[in-house]
Amino acid sequence: MEEFDLFVIGAGSGGVRCARIAARSGARVGIVEARHWGGTCVNLGCVPKKLMVYASEYGGMAEDARAFGWDMSAGAHDWSKLIAAKDREIARLNGIYVSLLETAGVTLMSGHARFLDAHTLEIGASPLAPGETPRRVRAKAIVIATGSQAVRPGIPGAELGIVSDDAFHLPARPERIAIIGAGYIGVEFAGIFAGLGSHVDLVYRQDLPLRGFDEELRASLAEALPGYGIALRSGHSPRGVEKLPGGALRLDLGAGETLETDCVFFATGRAPNLSRLDVEAAGVTVEKGRVVVDDAFRTSVPHIYAIGDVTDRYNLTPTAIAEGHMLAERLFGGGTRDWSFATTPKAVFFSEPLSSVGLTEEEAARETDLDIYTARFRPLRQTLTGRDRKTFMKLVVCARTQVVLGAHMMGDAAPELMQGLAIAVTARLTKRDFDRTIGIHPTTAEEIVTMRSPARHVKQRAEGG
Helix, strand or coil: CEEEEEEEECCEHHHHHHHHHHHHCCCCEEEEECCCCEHHHHHHCHHHHHHHHHHHHHHHHHHHHHHHCCCCCCCCCCHHHHHHHHHHHHHHHHHHHHHHHHHHCCEEEECEEEECCCCEEEEECCCCCCCCCCEEEEEEEEEECCCEEECCCCCCCHHHCECHHHHCCCCCCCCEEEEECCCHHHHHHHHHHHHCCCEEEEEECCCCCCCCCCHHHHHHHHHHHHHHCEEEEECCCCCEEEECCCCCEEEEEECCEEEEECEEEECCCEEECCCCCCHHHHCCCEECCEECCCCCCECCCCCEEECHHHHCCCCCHHHHHHHHHHHHHHHHHCCCCCCCHHHCCEEECCCCCEEEEECCHHHHCCCCCEEEEEEEECCCCHHHHCCCCCEEEEEEEECCCCEEEEEEEECCCHHHHHHHHHHHHHCCCEHHHHHCCCCCCCCCHHHHHCCCCCCEEECCCCCCC
16 A cells, blocks of 8 residues: 555646645655546636637637728638647646646556545546456545536436536537526637627526626626627526437427527536545535535545635635645645635636626625726727727725725726736725826726726615615
8 A cells, every 4th residue: 555645636726736836845745636637627627718719709800800901801610620729739738737746756646536534545447447456545644626527407308418528529519509507607608609600598597697796797798798699598597408300409498488509508507526535434524515624724634635626615726726835835845825815816708808806896885885986998999890899897995995895897808907906906905006006008907097086986785785
């Protein structure tokens, strides 16, 4: 039986960072991965999805170029060429992750891990080859970093649809696609497929897409989506899917309303991935499907830790990386590194990207009186193209202290701009700090430092008000 100081279950972004930092600190470290080195983000999430977002934008760029004097137009899109190019890049990144781990001195294992007891793991392929025996390891400390997985709704015919994992390997682009759910995954793939030429129906329960984001930002997105050729079907909870003669699908939207499409894409959420891990054998507490941890990432068993999506707290790649780094340093490097998780910026890579940091207006208004600053304008590029697209910016400011509590934006380069604003919000800079900063002209970003007068004042309101 192999012995380790630290053993990491899952080689996604958080697990890889944790293993590397621990190994570089002198610990004997092992890591196991059952599916893809690099995890969901590299293989079936952030990276391939953003490559596909880029692909979806070039058709519109070709059309816009005519307004600037270029004699060009968008031709037909080759889906298979895009998927092949994407696969080559992902394979390259897989190799980099493996190389980083090997260079750091980490022992790599492939297969599924399951707990035998609080210190012992059994690792093997499933099913085992004839004559193959599982590998067993013991570790002083164990980190669960198995991420999350896409879930399907419990409706008849759900098996006829796809989830986000499947979208990266479709043999052909569907001409018609119904995307169920308007969280960031649903919105991003709606933009991808619409930009590549598919007819897209975006079906969701609430009045506005992107639950959890600032309400004004959500409204700006809902206003913009039809301009990208995306049909909005709000207030619907699909009840079933059935296959029609000829291969098309019929989606039951409820109340006697149906929708015919070629592909049903369920973007209805993700759940912590604990399948086949048998955490109960180690005594690890699980509540509502997630591993419960404290602020030091400890589970109910003091030497077993959990980071990333499996804890269902932040569910972002950068936060998982930060958690893994902090944990490894605290266990083996004596480090005191810290990150401001409360001001983690986030982005939605739609064709007109959205990004946010800090508190929404609704959240901040439960704590204090507010000054709200907004700007809405047509960006310079669109003055020649004639497209009716607007950039929206918003600052949420404490009326008493003038500290900027949150920033929200929809428009070109919003995520790039928000990374800088995240520093300002984390540092608790004031609106006066923004006002005394000179802008770069002509840019969209200069609007952040030229919003002089509040659009409105908001009085603090009680929870639920």
